[in-house]
Amino acid sequence: MNVLVGQSGGPTAVINSSLYGIVKNADHVLGMVNGIEGFLEGKVIEFDDVELLKTTPGAYLGSCRYMLPEDLSDPVYEKLFKRFAEFDIDCVLYIGGNDSMDTVSKLSRCDSDIKFIGIPKTIDNDLIMTDHTPGFGSAAKYVANTVREIVVDASVYDKPAVTIVEIMGRHAGWLTAASVLARKFKGDAPYLIYLPEVDFDVDDFVTKVDKLLKEKTAVVVCVSEGIHDSDGNFICGATGVDNFGHKMLSGAGKYLENLLREKLGCKARSVELNVLQRCSAQNMSLTDQTEAIEAGAFGLQAAISGKSGYMVAFDNGECKLVDVNEVCNKEKKVPENMIIDGCDISQDFIDYCLPLIKGSVDVPVDENGLNKFCYRS
Amino acid sequence: MNVLVGQSGGPTAVINSSLYGIVKNADHVLGMVNGIEGFLEGKVIEFDDVELLKTTPGAYLGSCRYMLPEDLSDPVYEKLFKRFAEFDIDCVLYIGGNDSMDTVSKLSRCDSDIKFIGIPKTIDNDLIMTDHTPGFGSAAKYVANTVREIVVDASVYDKPAVTIVEIMGRHAGWLTAASVLARKFKGDAPYLIYLPEVDFDVDDFVTKVDKLLKEKTAVVVCVSEGIHDSDGNFICGATGVDNFGHKMLSGAGKYLENLLREKLGCKARSVELNVLQRCSAQNMSLTDQTEAIEAGAFGLQAAISGKSGYMVAFDNGECKLVDVNEVCNKEKKVPENMIIDGCDISQDFIDYCLPLIKGSVDVPVDENGLNKFCYRS
Numbered sequence: 181m182n183v184l185v186g187q188s189g190g191p192t193a194v195i196n197s198s199l200y201g202i203v204k205n206a207d208h209v210l211g212m213v214n215g216i217e218g219f220l221e222g223k224v225i226e227f228d229d230v231e232l233l234k235t236t237p238g239a240y241l242g243s244c245r246y247m248l249p250e251d252l253s254d255p256v257y258e259k260l261f262k263r264f265a266e267f268d269i270d271c272v273l274y275i276g277g278n279d280s281m282d283t284v285s286k287l288s289r290c291d292s293d294i295k296f297i298g299i300p301k302t303i304d305n306d307l308i309m310t311d312h313t314p315g316f317g318s319a320a321k322y323v324a325n326t327v328r329e330i331v332v333d334a335s336v337y338d339k340p341a342v343t344i345v346e347i348m349g350r351h352a353g354w355l356t357a358a359s360v361l362a363r364k365f366k367g368d369a370p371y372l373i374y375l376p377e378v379d380f381d382v383d384d385f386v387t388k389v390d391k392l393l394k395e396k397t398a399v400v401v402c403v404s405e406g407i408h409d410s411d412g413n414f415i416c417g418a419t420g421v422d423n424f425g426h427k428m429l430s431g432a433g434k435y436l437e438n439l440l441r442e443k444l445g446c447k448a449r450s451v452e453l454n455v456l457q458r459c460s461a462q463n464m465s466l467t468d469q470t471e472a473i474e475a476g477a478f479g480l481q482a483a484i485s486g487k488s489g490y491m492v493a494f495d496n497g498e499c500k501l502v503d504v505n506e507v508c509n510k511e512k513k514v515p516e517n518m519i520i521d522g523c524d525i526s527q528d529f530i531d532y533c534l535p536l537i538k539g540s541v542d543v544p545v546d547e548n549g550l551n552k553f554c555y556r557s
Numbered sequence: 558m559n560v561l562v563g564q565s566g567g568p569t570a571v572i573n574s575s576l577y578g579i580v581k582n583a584d585h586v587l588g589m590v591n592g593i594e595g596f597l598e599g600k601v602i603e604f605d606d607v608e609l610l611k612t613t614p615g616a617y618l619g620s621c622r623y624m625l626p627e628d629l630s631d632p633v634y635e636k637l638f639k640r641f642a643e644f645d646i647d648c649v650l651y652i653g654g655n656d657s658m659d660t661v662s663k664l665s666r667c668d669s670d671i672k673f674i675g676i677p678k679t680i681d682n683d684l685i686m687t688d689h690t691p692g693f694g695s696a697a698k699y700v701a702n703t704v705r706e707i708v709v710d711a712s713v714y715d716k717p718a719v720t721i722v723e724i725m726g727r728h729a730g731w732l733t734a735a736s737v738l739a740r741k742f743k744g745d746a747p748y749l750i751y752l753p754e755v756d757f758d759v760d761d762f763v764t765k766v767d768k769l770l771k772e773k774t775a776v777v778v779c780v781s782e783g784i785h786d787s788d789g790n791f792i793c794g795a796t797g798v799d800n801f802g803h804k805m806l807s808g809a810g811k812y813l814e815n816l817l818r819e820k821l822g823c824k825a826r827s828v829e830l831n832v833l834q835r836c837s838a839q840n841m842s843l844t845d846q847t848e849a850i851e852a853g854a855f856g857l858q859a860a861i862s863g864k865s866g867y868m869v870a871f872d873n874g875e876c877k878l879v880d881v882n883e884v885c886n887k888e889k890k891v892p893e894n895m896i897i898d899g900c901d902i903s904q905d906f907i908d909y910c911l912p913l914i915k916g917s918v919d920v921p922v923d924e925n926g927l928n929k930f931c932y933r934s
Contacts, residue, residue, distance in 0.1 A: 191713050214715040238709035245714070325928050326833060332615035332930055333836035336568050337622075338591040361927060451831045456703060459710035462839045465926075538926055549842075549915050550738060551702050553709055 186212035188276035192315030194472035201476025215244035232554035271483035277302035288489035298491035305354035310493035317468030317536035320358035327362035334398035341447035346433030369400035376406035466539025563589035565653035569692030571849035578853025592621035609931035648860035654679035665866035675868035682731035687870035694845030694913035697735035704739035711775035718824035723810030737902035753783035843916025
């Protein structure tokens with residue numbers, strides 16, 4: 181059995197753990213470099229020692245953002261299947277999110293004996309037909325621990341000030357919702373949490389912050405990068421021109437920081453968690469890492485046993501297979517019962533999320549005491 | 558002996574470790590809440606269990622930014638010394654940076670029997686007469702580990718792109734220099750490192766990045782927030798007006814990101830490490846934590862033994878006392894021998910910095926597996 185594995189889409193803390201779960205259990209495995217796009221150019225590698233993969237964030241094999249054409253008679257498919265034949269591939273495992281499952285769906289619908297299985301990963305947790313997705317637990321833990329640290333930092337002065345934390349999530353607010361776990365006690369910061377699932381009312385936001393500034397000193401607020409008004413316009417994305425004539429883009433956090441300063445005359449700052457929330461090794465959740473490895477191994481077994489056109493999913497902590505054609509190009513949003521009054525997160529979400537961040541992972545360090553990662557040389 | 562301790566200035570990962578070193582070793586100790594400013598209003602607390610202080614970032618006692626007047630006959634001094642008398646204080650330990658040492662200097666020059674000792678802390682490492690300063694080692698480790706993770710994240714795609722990381726340091730580039738430790742091998746990213754010690758030439762920067770884009774895909778560059786042109790104008794701080802008419806401020810990273818996109822038409826993004834670099838518990842250096850505790854304990858002993866008007870300093874790994882009047886209001890910059898061609902960091906810095914980030918600290922976790930911090934209730 182010749183196995184081919186690829187990674188696609190944005191990095192997570194545990195996408196390499198899924199790779200580990202496959203490579204460790206396969207007899208002969210090749211890796212696509214830079215996903216299906218690199219593979220089209222014949223870029224593949226063999227694997228050597230893979231232990232460090234389990235604690236290396238990012239995408240060891242490199243990634244791509246490459247959508248295959250809808251028309252399965254497009255010549256790119258012939259080219260791809262020639263490549264598969266060139267390397268005598270029996271099954272293909274593709275680790276990725278929504279767009280990557282679209283790739284698995286299309287390839288599995290082509291006429292061939294090759295088995296195609298999708299291994300889910302995304303920090304956004306927005307894949308449907310699975311309780312949750314590997315990558316989310318570690319990102320959620322990063323958000324919870326980091327917002328807790330930001331609250332500690334914001335609390336040192338005795339003067340009222342607002343800190344807006346901008347968290348990834350364009351359409352689904354799962355990751356932003358995880359900021360609720362930062363609270364050390366009932367009533368602790370963050371005091372307001374806004375997800376893209378709810379229309380954002382700027383005036384109501386200003387009123388709420390104004391009220392908080394009369395009661396608290398460190399007013400910490402978390403917002404999803406994808407918050408939008410009732411017409412669907414993103415609150416982020418305001419553009420302007422600086423003194424030098426350069427165009428400037430601002431995210432939701434920066435926009436609201438400037439707005440509050442202008443409207444309320446208060447001290448305000450914003451912190452964009454940025455790429456760190458998807459590439460932090462130190463906040464890896466042991467549960468997330470374990471499940472990512474399991475997902476890889478389970479997908480491998482499924483392919484070997486002849487299954488094709490499925491994605492590995494999680495249901496009550498167990499792996500199962502779901503039809504990849506039903507998964508791709510859909511999004512799972514945070515349900516209403518997890519959101520309170522459009523600006524807070526309910527116990528239902530906390531109960532859902534806590535098991536996913538459980539357990540910590542020791543990241544091996546190099547001779548200087550810094551996190552040791554593996555990389556393609 | 559009645560000891561009074563306060564914290565002042567920006568938070569660090571280990572300012573509470575210095576507090577621990579004092580509280581643990583003193584017979585009777587009171588804490589000023591929000592530094593000298595809060596103490597003026599009579600805000601003090603007693604201490605209970607202090608074990609968690611060692612692994613709690615921020616400033617447990619709260620901080621202030623409050624400069625005492627130059628004129629020692631100003632009535633605020635009489636008010637302060639009345640407060641000292643009210644609590645029957647014998648010695649005062651003040652943990653802080655430059656401005657806080659100015660406070661220690663002034664108080665020690667007032668006519669009284671009270672002993673005043675300064676305990677150094679700053680992530681900027683810019684205090685003079687000491688080899689280094691508690692707080693720097695942990696912040697440097699955060700920068701090194703985090704830039705390494707950002708490089709991992711930036712390296713997943715096969716398309717050339719620039720990532721600019723903006724690191725704290727308005728006048729001294731020590732912390733930005735620590736990004737050199739992120740390299741996993743010789744020649745690894747970050748490829749360019751700019752400190753405020755060297756005038757920043759925008760055109761030369763664009764030329765260098767253009768060249769790198771022809772050789773590499775993930776062009777990661779680190780800049781200090783305080784980089785400035787040869788006239789002393791900050792590269793950051795460009796202002797403009799967004800579409801909604803709100804004033805916008807941009808830091809060095811955001812400014813250079815926009816500039817590169819415009820000049821080179823390349824993909825570019827910027828990451829501001831922001832407050833996380835000074836409040837991350839998980840990157841605490843054991844050396845830094847140990848020295849912070851030692852500095853507190855050593856300062857306490859000095860005060861008890863009758864010394865006043867000194868700051869605790871580090872010299873060959875040992876604590877000593879230096880005249881606080883000579884320390885305050887001065888800045889230690891990164892010396893020339895640690896900077897290469899204005900855009901890289903030398904082995905001299907690496908040899909200097911590596912011992913300071915040595916050793917890791919286990920941060921206790923709560924029942925949910927999140928970092929457990931102590932806080933004033």
